[in-house]
Amino acid sequence: MADERQAAAAKIELDAVTKRFGDVTAVDAIRLAIPRGELCVLVGTSGCGKSTTLRMINRLIEHTAGQIRIDGQQIRDFDEQRLRRRIGYAIQSTGLFPHWTVARNIGLVPRLLRWPASRIAARVSELLALLGLDESEFAGKYPHQLSGGQAQRIGVARALAADPEVLLMDEPFGALDPITRESLQDELLRLQSRLHKTIVFVTHDMDEALKLADRIVVMDAGRIVQQGSAEALLQAPADAFVESLLGGRDRGLKHAALTRVAERMRPLSDAQRGDQALETLSVAADDSLRQALSLMLWHGVDSLLVNDVEGQMVGSLSLRDVVVARGANS
Template identity: 70%
Template sequence: MIELIGVSKRFGDTAAVDDMSLRVERGELCVLVGTSGCGKSTTLRMINRLIEHSDGEIHIDGQQIRDFREETLRRRMGYAIQSTGLFPHWTVARNIGLVPRLLKWPPARIRERVEELMAMLGLSMDEFADKYPRQLSGGQAQRVGVARALAADPDILLMDEPFGALDPITRETLQHELRELQSRLQKTIVFVTHDMDEALRLADRLVVMDGGRIRQQGHPLELLREPADAFVESLLGGEDRGLKEAALLTVGERMMPLSPRLLPRERISRHATLREALSMMLWRHAERLAVVDDEDMPIGELSLRRLVGAKHHE
């Protein structure tokens, strides 16, 4: 869906992005991560031509982006940023309907799309449609920003630190909502963040950048288990990588069948992460947990011995 071939961007004598090649498949959530100044936001903005690339080629669905008019290209892509970019004197409904209006959709279709997106993102039409950005919390404003990016049903969604200014609880909630949206809508998403936990939680493909170049890319578990070099290992958390990996795996993936022994008193959902399971074991001084399904019925068990030894036996 998106392909960068030998792409560079120079500002004077400085190369912000240097000979970068990247392929993002249709329906993939690709996260660019790295330290400040590594070129990740510049890369994102070259895809929709907010910044023009100096060398190389960028293709969208097999066509070079410079073959499109800039306005046409940008209307094919949703764009969500940290500051939301909402127009302060427009209502929520009007902000969301911006691109469909530019595309001259009929008013009834625009209203229907606004209602659909507000419902999808947990914003009551009656409560929020006529509010202004200043009347919203940070999390609500960010939901409106995502709704606006999705309004014209674009194939591609570009997101630049969209949750960076939010408190940890709201941020985690919106990360979960984004993954849920992605599972339903199957958009092609390029997401920029400097937060490694956020990157690992969201990415189908994780791209680690440094000095305008890609140091390593692949599935988050691949990078955690086999970092290409000391820089990638450090960025991924160094000795903390085991806990970061545990946050990506579910209890259901590691549970064992129920044993004939007495059922453990402490219970945990099969959907919980192994990190949550480890935390519960430490907090409750439990070496075994009963794993329960959505009806709270025991379906297996998890032991600390098995959990710690599983990595060794893989």
């Protein structure tokens, strides 16, 4: 299974890559290696070069200097159109053709690759099911008949249609309302846990980056100022700019959003097992410490019961458990 997962993804390397538009340097000699199967998020303020970096990978924008390699081969050695057909691309506006049905939109790249009609139809069915969209309801619809979240799902399905090694996503959820956006972030994480693609994801939203990324790459003025896991960035931001992106004084809450209740909960005491008054105040073991803290503040309590996925009580969580790391509790 591991070998199959590796084969379905590709390694991306950017070696001293620069992009100039006339006298303006949009991307300045950046170096970045993205391993197979990693979800790498480029984050920064508007104009920092993150979208330009993304579009250089599939040659929508040609780099001025340096090398970009996919699995060790320079992208300029590939035929431009063939390169783009092996790289999925999802954008904020979805880019769906308004006069084509959902099924035809999803099947675009497989048709260009001359897949048999039966194989295309099977792939469309597979992707609609994977994204939780009923084929009988959605395959024949047109983009204007879809909600924003549904259209974005179709955009992701189209990007995945030819089973690409690399998936590029440029602010794909940026125009959606917060509830739909969170739902699609969860959907992407679920898909990635199954598909293990190499994903480069651009966002200006640090909360989105913290939630999604295996690794976060912070860009400013065309340069990479820090990269690492969400945990690493929160623990030690490289400078004041990175710290401000991470929320400044809110860093503690953002860190709490990354930590699961299961990591801090304690076994139930006999007294807690018999305390019926607490039964309605519970949190799931898979919820975040931030969610648990919010519940405590709202109800004015300093402890909660913890339930597993089947709703069984498996532990308790106190305010002290939330604010003090387990290693410091002894």
